[in-house]
Amino acid sequence: MSSDNAAGGTTAPAIPSTHPLVTGTVGPGCAKVDPIVVADGVSRTFGGLTAVDVAHLEIPRGKITALIGPNGAGKTTMFNLLTGFDKPNTGTWNFNGRSLAGVPAFKVARAGMVRTFQLTKSLGRLTVLQNMLLGATKQPGENIFTALVRPLWKSREAEITIKADELLARFKLDAKREDYAASLSGGQRKLLEMARALMSDPELIMLDEPMAGVNPALTQSLLGHIKNLKSDGTSVLFVEHDMHMVTHISDWVIVMAEGKVVAEGPPETVMKDPAVIDAYLGAHHDTDLGDLTGGPNLVEDARAAAEEVHEHKHHKEDKS
Amino acid sequence: MDWGNILGNAVGELISPTTAAYALAAIGLGVHFGYTGLLNFGQAAFMLIGAYGFAIPTIEFGAPLPVAILCALIASVLFALFLGIPTLRLRADYLAIVTIAAAEVVRYIVTTTGLTEVTGAANGLSGFKGTFAASNPLPDGTYGFGPFTYNSYDWWVRIVGWGLVILASVLVFLLMRSPWGRIVKGIREDEDAVRSLGKNVFSYKMQALVMGGVMGSIAGIIFILPRAVQPANYTTGLTFFIWTIMLLGGAATIFGPIIGAMIFWVVLSLTQGVLYGAIESGFLGFLSTTQAGQIRFMLVGLALMLLVIFRPQGIFGNKKELSFSV
Ligand SMILES: Nc1ncnc2c1ncn2[C@@H]1O[C@H](COP(=O)(O)OP(=O)(O)O)[C@@H](O)[C@H]1O
Ligand SMILES: [Mg+2]
Numbered sequence: 015m016s017s018d019n020a021a022g023g024t025t026a027p028a029i030p031s032t033h034p035l036v037t038g039t040v041g042p043g044c045a046k047v048d049p050i051v052v053a054d055g056v057s058r059t060f061g062g063l064t065a066v067d068v069a070h071l072e073i074p075r076g077k078i079t080a081l082i083g084p085n086g087a088g089k090t091t092m093f094n095l096l097t098g099f100d101k102p103n104t105g106t107w108n109f110n111g112r113s114l115a116g117v118p119a120f121k122v123a124r125a126g127m128v129r130t131f132q133l134t135k136s137l138g139r140l141t142v143l144q145n146m147l148l149g150a151t152k153q154p155g156e157n158i159f160t161a162l163v164r165p166l167w168k169s170r171e172a173e174i175t176i177k178a179d180e181l182l183a184r185f186k187l188d189a190k191r192e193d194y195a196a197s198l199s200g201g202q203r204k205l206l207e208m209a210r211a212l213m214s215d216p217e218l219i220m221l222d223e224p225m226a227g228v229n230p231a232l233t234q235s236l237l238g239h240i241k242n243l244k245s246d247g248t249s250v251l252f253v254e255h256d257m258h259m260v261t262h263i264s265d266w267v268i269v270m271a272e273g274k275v276v277a278e279g280p281p282e283t284v285m286k287d288p289a290v291i292d293a294y295l296g297a298h299h300d301t302d303l304g305d306l307t308g309g310p311n312l313v314e315d316a317r318a319a320a321e322e323v324h325e326h327k328h329h330k331e332d333k334s
Numbered sequence: 335m336d337w338g339n340i341l342g343n344a345v346g347e348l349i350s351p352t353t354a355a356y357a358l359a360a361i362g363l364g365v366h367f368g369y370t371g372l373l374n375f376g377q378a379a380f381m382l383i384g385a386y387g388f389a390i391p392t393i394e395f396g397a398p399l400p401v402a403i404l405c406a407l408i409a410s411v412l413f414a415l416f417l418g419i420p421t422l423r424l425r426a427d428y429l430a431i432v433t434i435a436a437a438e439v440v441r442y443i444v445t446t447t448g449l450t451e452v453t454g455a456a457n458g459l460s461g462f463k464g465t466f467a468a469s470n471p472l473p474d475g476t477y478g479f480g481p482f483t484y485n486s487y488d489w490w491v492r493i494v495g496w497g498l499v500i501l502a503s504v505l506v507f508l509l510m511r512s513p514w515g516r517i518v519k520g521i522r523e524d525e526d527a528v529r530s531l532g533k534n535v536f537s538y539k540m541q542a543l544v545m546g547g548v549m550g551s552i553a554g555i556i557f558i559l560p561r562a563v564q565p566a567n568y569t570t571g572l573t574f575f576i577w578t579i580m581l582l583g584g585a586a587t588i589f590g591p592i593i594g595a596m597i598f599w600v601v602l603s604l605t606q607g608v609l610y611g612a613i614e615s616g617f618l619g620f621l622s623t624t625q626a627g628q629i630r631f632m633l634v635g636l637a638l639m640l641l642v643i644f645r646p647q648g649i650f651g652n653k654k655e656l657s658f659s660v
Contacts, residue, residue, distance in 0.1 A: 099526065123532035135527035137520045148520050149531045153513045156533070158541050161512035162505070171513065207527075214532060 149213030340607030362549030384554025584648030
């Protein structure tokens, strides 16, 4: 019934009550069949402002999950909390069943949960290649004593250099290999940061607005990279404002507003959730969408994109 | 003016133990600031701790040379931990504030009259050179050529001092080309980025702080071998000179601190010779030699200003590397 509606795409928006990724019914904070991250009661306040107040959240394993929401919704803060860069007021969470509450950021990364930053953090006075090599793991030369004896770390260095070069080529940064990272453009720095994070083969990569500032031509290939990550078995959680992108590549969408998870679901249907429209438009959701700029276009875009995806899918089905 | 003498003295500074001590302290500061980005404004305190840490066990307990050196090293490691544990998790400026304050605190401690028995208070310490002199394998007598003519002890101090400078430089070279060096340089650029890549940033900063501090304390030992221990030598002025030397040569370079120290002392010696000569021969009759001494350091300040304006990367630094303000 409701799933029929969603597939039809023409009638009133409705959310399917079940989904293969979900145990039970779909809704904010719903339990996943195979979650990689499970968070409970995570809250963070800044003075009087509650930036994050998430009762329950699960991120599916091996899927691409988009975390969307208007500016100030608490997405970046949530990233910071989950990865140990900020401390919550309350809450627990685990990654692969291992509790990560109170675990320092570097140990979170070592556990296989690596994040990038909304404001890029490329290491300016290191070359692009050095930036990449920093992302590698199991380099014995990172120990101060082993570092003194080159033969002890030379072979690992060669291995990770090969890996770095492959990634740089994939991200079209190979020509910049020997340049200082400070000489890269904003978009190239985003790419470098993402490539660097991939050096450690993380189980879950968390990208905070990876497409911001990346030129449209590259965006397409970046989308391809993210899809490839999934086929390699990496789980992806990313924050993005471009709804086309969200709908095209994500398997699951989590919507935050004012610190809370207000909606969840597959991209085709979540955009039609009244709670999402509410989140983006606030109290004006009954106003004519065309009268507003920014937010409404976002929702419109999302709807259009969702429809596109549907048509595409149907098309494929027809063919087969 | 006796130009021969003035030039001879200046050239002698090239290999003087004091120059070696300043170079070594600057190499340590380079590890802190140049490579790791740690703002240590208390390098004088590490030198003080090296000096007293070596002299006190030698005088009080007749400690053999290696034991006295070990005492100095352990004291400086403890001092680095004491500074680092509360501050290295915080923003960079906290270390700066704490080091500058701690340096003054230790200087006041060794100067207090209550500790006269141990530290000699304002008079400092002497009579600690015996064990080092006894380790000298060189034959007695005075040898060398031209301005480089010294007695056996003076040669031994120079050989050991510069040997340690070379050793420290090689150590820094080996570390900074290694993955360890990549991490500390990454921390200098943005420690959160390095943290996000799974590196224990606190531990690396601590390792760098300890290593640079130990170099400072060894520099403190070399510094006192040709003279007595004088608490007045370890003011923030000393820290400032070490910074000048490091910036002069280039903060993140191998040869920078060495060449920086040589230039610093040669220029100080030359200006002293010329100013004193001019005063004696009546050109600058209105100046006293004390005033001339002050003028030398004003010139050092001026030189540093010109350096920062026209060659901010120092003599050996890479202009391209520094042109990115991060
Ligand atoms: N360090 C901070 N200090 C004070 N307020 C903060 C801080 N970080 C985030 N906030 C506030 O928390 C809210 C959520 O911010 P953020 O997580 O960056 O949102 P998003 O990434 O979804 O745009 C915003 O209102 C922001 O102003
Ligand atoms: Mg954000």
